[in-house]
Amino acid sequence: MNKGVVFFILLSVFSIAFISPSETEFKKPENFPKPKYNFKNNPFDSNKINIGRALFYDPILSKDSSISCASCHSNYTAFTHVDHALSHGIADRIGFRNAPGLMNLAWHENFMWDGAINNLEMQALAPLTNHLEMDENLNHVLEKLNRSVFYKNLFKQAYGDEIISTDRFLKSITQFLLQMVSASAKYDSVKNGSATFTAQEKKGYHIFKKNCATCHTEPLFTNLKFEQNNLPIDSNLKDMGRMRITQSAKDSICFKVPTLRNIAFTFPYMHDGRVRKLQEVLHHYENIELLTSNHTRIKIKLNKAEKVDLTAFLLTLTDQKFLFNPALAFPKELLLLNRRKNE
Amino acid sequence: MYFKKLILLFLCCAAIYKEAPAQSQKTTFFLQTDFDQLYLNDSLKISKCAIYLTNFKFYNQAQLVFVDTNQAHLIDLLDPNPIQFNIPKNQVYNRVSFNIGVDSNTNVAGILTGDLDPRKGMYWAWQSGYINFKLEGVLNTKVQQPFQYHVGGYAGKLNAIQTNSFEVFPNNKYILSFNFLPMLQYCLAQKQFEIMSPQLKAVQLAKLLSENATCSKVQNLSNE
Numbered sequence: 001m002n003k004g005v006v007f008f009i010l011l012s013v014f015s016i017a018f019i020s021p022s023e024t025e026f027k028k029p030e031n032f033p034k035p036k037y038n039f040k041n042n043p044f045d046s047n048k049i050n051i052g053r054a055l056f057y058d059p060i061l062s063k064d065s066s067i068s069c070a071s072c073h074s075n076y077t078a079f080t081h082v083d084h085a086l087s088h089g090i091a092d093r094i095g096f097r098n099a100p101g102l103m104n105l106a107w108h109e110n111f112m113w114d115g116a117i118n119n120l121e122m123q124a125l126a127p128l129t130n131h132l133e134m135d136e137n138l139n140h141v142l143e144k145l146n147r148s149v150f151y152k153n154l155f156k157q158a159y160g161d162e163i164i165s166t167d168r169f170l171k172s173i174t175q176f177l178l179q180m181v182s183a184s185a186k187y188d189s190v191k192n193g194s195a196t197f198t199a200q201e202k203k204g205y206h207i208f209k210k211n212c213a214t215c216h217t218e219p220l221f222t223n224l225k226f227e228q229n230n231l232p233i234d235s236n237l238k239d240m241g242r243m244r245i246t247q248s249a250k251d252s253i254c255f256k257v258p259t260l261r262n263i264a265f266t267f268p269y270m271h272d273g274r275v276r277k278l279q280e281v282l283h284h285y286e287n288i289e290l291l292t293s294n295h296t297r298i299k300i301k302l303n304k305a306e307k308v309d310l311t312a313f314l315l316t317l318t319d320q321k322f323l324f325n326p327a328l329a330f331p332k333e334l335l336l337l338n339r340r341k342n343e
Numbered sequence: 344m345y346f347k348k349l350i351l352l353f354l355c356c357a358a359i360y361k362e363a364p365a366q367s368q369k370t371t372f373f374l375q376t377d378f379d380q381l382y383l384n385d386s387l388k389i390s391k392c393a394i395y396l397t398n399f400k401f402y403n404q405a406q407l408v409f410v411d412t413n414q415a416h417l418i419d420l421l422d423p424n425p426i427q428f429n430i431p432k433n434q435v436y437n438r439v440s441f442n443i444g445v446d447s448n449t450n451v452a453g454i455l456t457g458d459l460d461p462r463k464g465m466y467w468a469w470q471s472g473y474i475n476f477k478l479e480g481v482l483n484t485k486v487q488q489p490f491q492y493h494v495g496g497y498a499g500k501l502n503a504i505q506t507n508s509f510e511v512f513p514n515n516k517y518i519l520s521f522n523f524l525p526m527l528q529y530c531l532a533q534k535q536f537e538i539m540s541p542q543l544k545a546v547q548l549a550k551l552l553s554e555n556a557t558c559s560k561v562q563n564l565s566n567e
Contacts, residue, residue, distance in 0.1 A: 041453060118471040121453035125461060125468035138462055166462050167454045245470060247501065247542060 022046045022158075026106065029183035031191050031219045035106035037120055037178065042171045044178075047158035050334065052176025054154065055169070057330050060144055061124075062090050062134035069127065069173075072099040075328050078262035079103065079180060085273030089133040096132070096237050098273035100258055101266040103182040103322065107220055113255045113271040114242045115226060124173045142169060150339045182261050182322040183219075190316070191219070197316065204313025211285070211300045212310075214292055215257045221317065225293050226254040231284070234272055241271065254293070261317045278314065282307045366432035368513035370401070370439070373561065374423040377522045387527075391479035391491075392420040393465060394521065395445050395458070399428065401436040401511075408434045415445060417458035417465060420521065430513065439511045443553055444475030444504035450497040472497055472541065475504060475549060478523055488536060492526075494548050496541025503546045505553035515560055522555040 024044045028035060055061065059068045072087050073079040079102035081087065087095035097113050111117040117126055127133040128141065145151045145164045152162040159168055189195035197205060208216075217223040226242040233239065233253060242251035255271040269275040275284065286302045302310065322328075378389050396418060399411035409430045416426055430436065449459065450472050465474045472495050479491040496503040511517060526548050530536070538545050 038453070116470040118451045119453040122461075122468075122471045125466075129468040138468075142462065165456070166460050167456050170454045246499065248499070 037106040049175045051172035078265045080266045093132045182319040184321040185319040186316040200312040204309035221260040222257045228254045367429040371427045371516045372519045389480040394476040397442045399441045402438040415458045440508040445473035447497040490536040494545045501541040503549040509558035526551040
């Protein structure tokens with residue numbers, strides 16, 4: 001028999017025999033660049049994604065078990081919180097920034113409005129321990145999880161034993177966060193040739209490319225950098241943005257550029273949620289001169305008709321498949337039915 | 344699943360085999376601080392003193408001969424365990440270098456285990472990054488003055504990591520001493536009783552600790 005055929009048969013037998021059925025792959029959208037997240041250190045596994053999903057929706061992570069990650073990051077609003085300008089923590093505590101939408105996180109190298117978090121795996125620790133948000137501590141959360149028969153069973157299924165360690169806990173949450181990929185908007189269909197813009201959307205797209213794309217760069221609709229957009233400092237919050245982290249004057253009131261994907265659902269806008277409507281956002285940019293982080297000056301002038309066209313284009317970034325993806329929604333079966341059986 | 348376990352078993356066996364070289368030479372570091380001396384006049388009470396020592400490398404002149412496989416050693420300086428290196432007998436070395444603190448690559452590497460587990464209490468959750476060393480206590484002057492210094496920072500001008508290098512030889516024991524007094528004096532002179540985030544003052548404290556670290560030989564070990 002041909003050696004190549006023998007090799008192929010052996011390879012197939014090995015693959016069938018030894019690759020766990022729970023292992024899954026990250027599917028990069030065709031029009032997206034290479035992701036930044038290192039998947040080799042945390043290969044996808046459906047059981048681990050399941051744990052991450054349960055943890056994301058479980059208030060067990062907060063000190064008084066009253067709020068979960070999803071309290072401020074609701075899946076129906078692109079994982080942001082439309083009820084509050086500023087994040088809402090336990091005991092009605094109010095934070096000092098707007099909860100950003102969560103999507104396409106595999107392409108980010110730092111997180112939060114000021115880039116305080118340097119790796120997606122460490123992101124969950126910030127709200128978990130923030131006094132104004134979940135006000136917990138890592139040791140106590142792990143103790144609670146290690147006492148839970150429900151979670152011990154889930155971890156055993158995913159990791160081979162019941163131990164719930166920091167790395168397993170954070171990597172599982174990370175796996176779920178990485179599932180939040182939004183790449184099925186009308187814009188994406190136009191890009192892959194399966195749809196066309198209306199005349200108005202097309203005009204809006206040209207206006208977008210001319211005025212907005214330097215910071216809201218396609219296809220992620222963010223350049224992932226920290227920019228300042230001439231918003232005055234809120235005298236109560238006194239938020240200096242990126243400068244808080246780098247202590248460098250050049251980063252004063254610079255904030256991470258948010259994605260425009262699903263923008264119709266991610267109100268209120270800006271780092272402190274001060275703008276409630278999309279029209280008001282465009283009003284802010286209708287006659288403005290901005291100095292970007294790479295020292296280029298951008299002058300934006302938008303008339304009324306252009307703002308309408310631009311809005312039409314921005315609405316093509318709504319991704320219904322992402323917003324209503326059942327795999328990202330509250331895991332009713334897991335958290336309500338299975339948990340009740342276990343505890 | 345069984346295949347994975349088999350590979351794991353093989354790797355464990357390989358690791359055990361690797362960790363027990365037939366012939367090795369030891370270099371041991373006992374760690375200490377200057378607190379005993381300060382306790383005598385009751386001027387100071389230390390409640391917490393922890394430090395990351397990382398990236399131990401042994402050199403023969405300028406040539407690198409041995410690298411510690413342990414990513415980081417988190418030392419409780421109020422109850423320190425010695426650090427011992429078993430270095431293959433054929434290696435000649437006369438110098439060790441190590442970092443006080445965690446380097447930038449490790450800081451951005453995501454979740455890590457062992458001494459680098461954030462559960463150990465040496466990680467800033469609100470702003471990613473390891474705390475290179477912590478010193479907390481109360482100064483007994485006219486009034487009791489609590490102080491806490493959490494020194495860290497890995498990026499740009501706020502990078503507080505320090506590298507120290509000392510002469511060492513095989514089969515010897517050394518006392519690695521961290522003298523916090525100059526750092527404390529600097530803070531007290533400025534009435535700075537709290538440093539809790541990456542900042543230029545933290546870099547200054549890290550430099551003072553590094554500059555005042557010493558390494559002295561204790562006694563020869565018998566050849567094994």
